[in-house]
Amino acid sequence: MSAHAPTALIADDEPLLREALRTQLSRLWPALSVVAEARNGREAVALHASHRPDICFLDVHMPGWSGIDAARQIGAAAHLVFVTAYDQYAIEAFAQGVLDYLVKPVDDARLTETIRRLQQRLREASARPDLDALLASLARQLGQSEKAAPLRWLRASVGQTLRLIAVEDVDYLRADQKYTRVAWRGEGGVAGEALIRTPLKELKDQLDPEHFLQVHRAVIVNLRAISHITRGDHDSAEIHLKQRKESLPVSRNFLHLFRQM
């Protein structure tokens, strides 16, 4: 396509890795000139706008805007190559798409192959595919992979302080209008209570089902906090806790959970 020598931008938050890729590129593709280096996605977008490089090498994990965020901004205005640390999930996501990607540490053979593809595209001036949908689904997939594990900490505001409460320190959770009341034990087993904004329903799906059980529409209890359960009349039951005076209701719909116990 263009008569000028091809230009590129490298974006990575780690200077050593930018330098490594630049050195590798200068060795394997001497004609390519690296015209800009960015430390994060936002810089990459800004530098792309001012330098208009033909190619952008974008590290996927960067602070603030990621490589994917930057790619969504740059869109079809450059040939994009993603660079990612070894991560099976990310690689699967990339491999499904038609996106070019390199895995760190970048090996020569792989880079040479990528260079050949890029050179061909530059020569043919081929239309860059519309990546919008692809990038959106990629961002979704990569986001999901970080959310699979059960919740370990609750974030509660106590005055000006944001406190992290380990879920194993929680005795029970009780819905309180839009909020959730967390009954927990702090240092030395001292009972504390805190309100958090996440609704009970949402927390339920994030808690480890091996330790937390919903026993009532408005109550989730930590199994380890239970001392004993007493049955009342009319299919009702009450949970008594090891270190607290108050008891918790078990509603009829959840009573079966304790039948085999």
Add this chain to the structure above:
Amino acid sequence: MRAYLALMHMRIPDRLDFAITLAPECESQACVPWSILTLVENAVRHGIDPSETGGQIDVRVRAVDGQLVVEVEDDGVGLAGSSSGLGTGLASLRERLRGHYGEAARLQLESGASGHGAIARLQWPLTSP
């Protein structure tokens, strides 16, 4: 821990500063292996790494009322801003502390005094020399 911070500083020199303060009376104190390192790794991973501007990590070790107190403070993105995935390291550190000191050890995590960043505080009883 020093080596880890030095390595991280090499990785992102423009975004990480750190300082370590160790009170002299704490120098000979035993430390649960990897405990401080876990906190420092968290500060880098959840505080500094996600921040475009980076920040400073302070590690302070002192003795207060017969307790050894370790604080790891960063002025990065803070608890509200950090992504999920937080907790595996801390949860296993808690279990290890429980193994060494029973209920006598504490581990707390709070948002930083200045409203951003985070402070992780670790304490257990001092052992007499």
